[in-house]
């Protein structure tokens with residue numbers, strides 16, 4: 001018997017990660033990829049993400065049992081319009097992974113008359129990286145995966161899709177598209193705008209090199225997401241315009257409040273501002289994140305002499321310690337710097353600490 005087909009349109013970070021999760025769990029599906037260039041398809045095949053692929057939408061979807069659209073959200077609107085004009089399999093289920101849901105929900109209305117179950121989706125994890133090379137089968141582990149089913153999607157189709165998406169090991173939850181956009185606007189879209197605005201603010205001061213030199217830990221942490229894919233974030237911002245504009249009003253109110261407290265030297269007001277935020281932040285529920293999101297860090301003092309960075313890496317390599325990420329800060333004035341090393345497990349972090357301390361380096365362990 002022929003295998004069932006799952007077709008991923010847009011084999012990038014998210015499409016590729018879902019494909020890998022499905023492949024790992026199910027052998028009964030052939031994974032077909034569709035992208036804009038054959039080079040992307042070849043790359044996805046060589047990375048074992050898809051079984052075969054094409055740049056021809058009609059050819060790619062004609063035998064699909066499930067279609068997962070994983071393109072930037074404005075492209076997704078166009079893809080939905082094209083799919084509505086194609087004769088899909090009668091039992092085909094269509095879903096997407098876009099970061100906004102209401103615009104997609106509206107566009108998917110064209111499936112209603114065709115009796116094609118459309119079930120919007122949004123896995124609530126990702127990264128600032130893009131493209132199939134960054135795909136990871138564990139990307140969504142322990143994250144939430146929001147589904148926003150259309151009112152004509154059958155219960156059976158919703159259950160089928162949930163079953164397939166459970167391979168991502170995410171927790172699947174269902175909510176209305178509008179609610180999704182309000183909530184995700186606040187916890188993802190607004191923070192992205194704020195992070196980018198902060199970076200732009202510092203960029204204005206680039207004539208003074210101290211700004212970039214001193215922009216270390218806190219600034220880097222809070223602005224990591226500003227390095228993300230511009231096309232994706234342009235589309236998200238345009239698509240969730242109303243929620244974002246409302247949230248920007250709230251944002252201005254909060255900034256005005258702290259600005260006024262600073263202006264009038266209201267010490268209690270300033271303290272309350274930080275205390276209220278701290279209390280709420282400290283009480284946020286902690287979800288065990290996927291292994292790839294966890295970061296166990298150490299900081300190593302780096303004396304300024306040639307080869308020292310390579311030496312640290314070799315010492316760890318000889319000790320069998322895999323480094324996940326390296327970030328180097330350097331103080332030219334004092335001729336010294338520090339290296340922040342990230343590991344995926346607490347054991348590796350401790351092993352790196354012990355190895356480097358024994359080799360004579362000054363190391364701080366981060367909690």
Ligand SMILES: NC(=O)c1ccc[n+]([C@@H]2O[C@H](COP(=O)([O-])OP(=O)(O)OC[C@H]3O[C@@H](n4cnc5c(N)ncnc54)[C@H](O)[C@@H]3O)[C@@H](O)[C@H]2O)c1
Pocket residue numbers: 009010011012013014015034035036037040070071072073075076097098099100122123124125126127128129130131132229232236
């Ligand atoms: N990156 C994240 O953190 C994240 C998290 C959750 C959801 N999302 C959503 O997932 C979607 C994809 O984002 P990504 O991060 O995987 O981006 P990506 O750039 O890694 O992948 C997008 C892929 O779509 C392809 N593509 C573009 N236009 C196409 C078209 N017309 N036909 C076929 N393929 C096309 C691109 O070539 C690329 O391979 C977006 O809608 C985004 O909002 C992203």
Ligand SMILES: O=C(O)C(=O)C[C@]1(C(=O)O)C=C[C@@H](O)C=C1
Pocket residue numbers: 098099123124125126127128187188189225
């Ligand atoms: O971790 C990141 O890099 C992300 O930005 C992931 C993030 C988020 O804001 O949480 C970004 C957009 C997606 O729609 C979902 C997840």
